[in-house]
Amino acid sequence: GQSLEQPSEVTAVEGAIVQINCTYQTSGFYGLSWYQQHDGGAPTFLSYNALDGLEETGRFSSFLSRSDSYGYLLLQELQMKDSASYFCAEDRGSTLGRLYFGRGTQLTVWP
């Protein structure tokens, strides 16, 4: 089976920094991506890591450690509009792009 673990919810205030962790199953691991989803909306791609290290895209960064089967999404300078669900998703090279999603982390940003 497949299993990605991430916290169910996180809260923070505007301007703060928050880190959302994700651990994944190692068998066949190819890469880890992150998606944002606002209520009622479609998942929107944020970031992807196939190699160890940090990928930075504006206020959002994603990190991967293959040796620890672990990654995180870092959100800086939080804004109210960042309140959403954040999903880590694993793809495995043998499955032609099928994504295995975590259960999502609900981020609430307070003023």
Added chain:
Amino acid sequence: EPEVTQTPSHQVTQMGQEVILRCVPISNHLYFYWYRQILGQKVEFLVSFYNNEISEKSEIFDDQFSVERPDGSNFTLKIRSTKLEDSAMYFCARGIPGQGYGYTFGSGTRLTVV
């Protein structure tokens, strides 16, 4: 302008009826996917479609489901005899596996089976 358009945005159907969900991916990608998300739960893979053929399907994608690309552009998901538990958001997506570009999801169709 959305890159992946889905219709209808919301469909209500009676249990046992057939539904067809449509997706128009605006590009020449070869890889397309259907996912579903039951309210409040995670996004689940249904089927992948490569070069006009099913390349992989999940255990959810049973004989009640089928996919087609009838005219080379539109991409459909058919549920032959809907059940209450089929109520969910259905997303189509396009992407390039393993390339790190991420998948583009359509806006989704909310299917409600009553």
